[in-house]
Amino acid sequence: MDFSLVLSNLLNPPVLFFFLGMLAVFVKSDLEIPPPIPKLFSLYLLLAIGFKGGVELANSGITQPVILTILAAIGMSLLVPIYTFFILRTRLDAYNSAAIAATYGSISAVTFITASSFLNALEIPYDGYMVAALALMESPAIIIGLILVKLFARGMEGGDRTEPINWADVLQEAFLNGSVFLLVGSLLIGYLTGEQGWHTLKPFVQDMFYGVLTFFLLDMGLVAAKRIQDLQKTGVFLIGFALIAPPVNATLGLLLARAIALSPGDALLFAVLCASASYIAVPAAMRLTVPEANPSLYISSALAVTFPFNIIVGIPLYQYEIALLWQGNLS
Amino acid sequence: MDFSLVLSNLLNPPVLFFFLGMLAVFVKSDLEIPPPIPKLFSLYLLLAIGFKGGVELANSGITQPVILTILAAIGMSLLVPIYTFFILRTRLDAYNSAAIAATYGSISAVTFITASSFLNALEIPYDGYMVAALALMESPAIIIGLILVKLFARGMEGGDRTEPINWADVLQEAFLNGSVFLLVGSLLIGYLTGEQGWHTLKPFVQDMFYGVLTFFLLDMGLVAAKRIQDLQKTGVFLIGFALIAPPVNATLGLLLARAIALSPGDALLFAVLCASASYIAVPAAMRLTVPEANPSLYISSALAVTFPFNIIVGIPLYQYEIALLWQGNLS
Amino acid sequence: MDFSLVLSNLLNPPVLFFFLGMLAVFVKSDLEIPPPIPKLFSLYLLLAIGFKGGVELANSGITQPVILTILAAIGMSLLVPIYTFFILRTRLDAYNSAAIAATYGSISAVTFITASSFLNALEIPYDGYMVAALALMESPAIIIGLILVKLFARGMEGGDRTEPINWADVLQEAFLNGSVFLLVGSLLIGYLTGEQGWHTLKPFVQDMFYGVLTFFLLDMGLVAAKRIQDLQKTGVFLIGFALIAPPVNATLGLLLARAIALSPGDALLFAVLCASASYIAVPAAMRLTVPEANPSLYISSALAVTFPFNIIVGIPLYQYEIALLWQGNLS
Amino acid sequence: MQPAKRLEMIADSIELQKLLAGLQKAGISRYTVIHNVEGWGVRGIMASTGDVTMLDTAYVIAFCTPEQVQSTVEILRPILKRFGGSCYVSDVMEVKSNPD
Amino acid sequence: MQPAKRLEMIADSIELQKLLAGLQKAGISRYTVIHNVEGWGVRGIMASTGDVTMLDTAYVIAFCTPEQVQSTVEILRPILKRFGGSCYVSDVMEVKSNPD
Amino acid sequence: MQPAKRLEMIADSIELQKLLAGLQKAGISRYTVIHNVEGWGVRGIMASTGDVTMLDTAYVIAFCTPEQVQSTVEILRPILKRFGGSCYVSDVMEVKSNPD
């Protein structure tokens, strides 16, 4: 594994601002991004990512590889929460296990973006329609999380979970929660307006993109560092989980990607989708539908461990795996 | 009337995001733009529109057509509230009638912008100094609204309106309310700094423009959809008014535009100014100077009926009227 | 002194928006920029200025002139608070004197930016690494301010200042206060990522720059005008100080700049750093470390007097001085 | 002036809709919401940093008549139990537009 | 600690200047304003969505001495009557910097 | 419902860390902070415009048991004395998740 890969991944401004944010907390600087500014940046990123993806989808058309990729993505977002649930269940109750499992079945858009910058830097091509896969991995993970609660949380303390699942609520949260709605809506609008729409919005959604991302990552660094304190309470099990799940999920993802013959660039993005955990859409959904779970656990592990792990170690590691796995293909 | 015109007007990202916002409310998504972000966007749009208009005014110079257009605009912003007042008065009290009349005498900058995008798409030229007309249509409508209250609200319940008009307050609100002040101030600064100033601010006020507009319209969609509930209480009269006033005012505007020989492009913008209703400057002014009126009425009709009507049906309709009216001219 | 210089300095959009903001307050318009928007702009400006400066530092390298300039800057930020303290002490108590002295030893980034626009307009070259000087002038001034309190505030009312200085707190505030941290951190990241990082962030930190600055100055105009009322209470002494200190400090700075052979462009920027007073980093630091001082005094004099003075009169005046002082050099 | 009660509730904004619906059901249709407050609650440090996570805490104030309190509390209690959040009641005097 | 009163007012920010001038007139020059609160009031749903319309609701808190209440209320009442908005008074204990 | 106390504090956000540490020391670990409020205080008009200066005022609410009040006030008083800001205590009834 080429160490300069790691470095080149880290030495770009958005990632460095993430570490600056963490540093600010460690040295007790009073730097902060006041609310609701971070929410504005989140909304911007969702809109921009979705719209861009939609335009690229319009360009590529909804071809067979696109459909295959999307199916694979949905598959992984169903599989990951199921198997991780049983691992988590060995130490945590069913509510927390299901919520964390859903978190890891879903995705982190910012990790995805960092991976695409990484590919850009290496001049490895990838397809814009991967964003469609991203957009469609949030909802299934949320639904699976809730089904797991339903199946395994019977008779627990606080377990008035004998009432039937309120599917209206569940689907509402899975498909219509603000973040998912904006992401998918922007994707559709991008798809509908295509090149002409792109022309209108490019200076906003493209040129500003890395700047807003930089600010957002500065804030994420601040939050992640504060969350690290939370983790000390959760103990070593969850931290270990948050470090080991990503490469395992990425590897599963890569094997699947290889099977459906994704290009190396697309495979990296796919791996990163599988490896990353949600801290935007899923926490909001879990808070409402699995209120028994402790948000500290699922937010902190996704944000303070898995996210930095993927950024620092994960992306170059998965790229290295791809170099090995796709080798046969290339020769 | 060419249906593809309607479609091409609707199929641009900002307008589609307006509908996405409305949809979010209808399907009960929890998407929202937290305050004070929408206010930031409003301020940006006022600054950008004003500044751009000022620069274009500096380019064109204050020529006779400019002055004629501005006079026509002021004329319409005086005429519209007077005649609509008497129509509204048949069903509503003098306070509410005057406030709604003032709202329709004034303008909606976002409708204006959508109309100029529409012209851009059709490659129909128009003059940048039309923004000066826009900027000068807010204040007269506010003043007329207050005079109408003064003249017709005597002896009403809560009618301690026998005291003389506090002209200081009225002129204050008409000319110095935050939105009007920023719009006119930016126009002046644009005029003063001309091309050189344009060079400095172009990336901000021009390149970002449609992006911010997109976000703003997303929020307007959210608000408009929520406001639709308000309207159910107000009954069919006001909804009917909010649908019929725009085309009537647009047609009056077009006849005047024809009389002073505006170009077809300028005529469309002029029609849209006449047809649209204010939901930024006037509500704030009315809230303070006609507190007896119910803000739900004037805000909701402008925002939830007239605005979408103009965007969906109005703009292409007025364009169609222009095609008929200006035909003689062109042949 | 060329009057057209003054005009050309004033006739650029950001500066005009500053006056528009002041005007809004004077005519009692209700225009306002709601919190926390101004803080977002502050953070943006610090990030953009720091990052740009870092990239330019990477380009120039840390050469001897760079080091010399930085040392001169640190020197001035130590010297200015010491001598001004004794002048202020003639009329004010030790706490207030020290806080105001620290304010004037530090810098105003926005004044610096206005001066660089001025140089751009005159097509006078200057070095990007001057930002490094800017970034390093905040902390020393804060430290000197606190040492002055320690030395001279013994036995005053509220004078439990016999306890030893809490150096941990002082250094914390001097080096890790949010604004300083972000500015220096961005400088470092700019330095580390150099041209490649610049490429990523240029549309954000460069193209948007004057737009955000415009908004920020509009807000500063609003605040400065409100602060003028405060000053009426503080009496003529402090106003006089706030008008005389800038040209004196600028002149000291110019003599030093001449001695270390700065180019005329760099000399103007250096003069402006010496002449300007902090209203971002230092007030926050003083509020915490010298709570006995009245924030109205140090904030209002920096913001409502010294800032506009430098913008209107100062910059062209210092430029005129440079024309005289550097003449010998050029001939 | 006339005696009235202040209801204060603090909860995740995601739970807000349920609480507000509860108020509505109890006949309280006037209230004020402060969004984006920062909260440290029973669920560990920063139960709701909000920001990056799209979760944020809201603070709701509703003034009502003393008679409305009891039934409102009955309606809100199960929601608070299920989703967390707190509710407090206190005494105020209402200043009516017309002197009494 | 020492008895004091809390005045709470909720009103459109556009009306705020008049209320604050009223406070000033009543000798109350210290107060805190929370902007951009969301309000549902007597004038229908979302009397002040704020946002797009540049209208927003503000929440004002002023602590004062028990003696100041009566005259302040007299001054505020006509403003509230004319422009809407609410005002409530309640009891608090002030923690003074110096123990009493 | 059960008697409790509301502690309200208003202070520069820069001072906030010290106040919150004080609460923590007094055993109060649950509280709510409203940032970016606008304040007019004893130090002249706009003691904390905030905005351009990076200073802003924060409003802190903490509900606690009646027993916690005394010791908390002891801890906060010197901080308020040194850095300014105000603190008020009042009575509330806490609505517990479980009926009592």
Ligand SMILES: Nc1ncnc2c1ncn2[C@@H]1O[C@H](COP(=O)(O)O)[C@@H](O)[C@H]1O
């Ligand atoms: N005793 C309290 N005083 C003030 N705010 C509280 C208190 N308890 C809870 N909160 C607020 O309510 C939110 C949810 O609390 P909890 O349900 O305890 O996690 C917290 O984030 C705080 O903002």
Ligand SMILES: Nc1ncnc2c1ncn2[C@@H]1O[C@H](COP(=O)(O)O)[C@@H](O)[C@H]1O
């Ligand atoms: N009973 C109440 N409790 C809390 N807030 C209220 C109450 N009544 C009015 N308000 C607030 O005051 C604003 C104006 O109210 P109104 O004058 O009734 O339209 C509303 O938007 C609410 O934010």
Ligand SMILES: Nc1ncnc2c1ncn2[C@@H]1O[C@H](COP(=O)(O)O)[C@@H](O)[C@H]1O
């Ligand atoms: N009597 C009061 N009522 C409401 N807020 C106050 C009061 N006194 C002080 N404040 C708030 O506390 C902040 C600091 O006050 P001070 O320590 O008096 O400068 C002010 O900016 C106000 O926001």
Ligand code: NA
């Ligand atoms: Na995943």
Ligand code: NA
């Ligand atoms: Na109109």
Ligand code: NA
């Ligand atoms: Na200086």
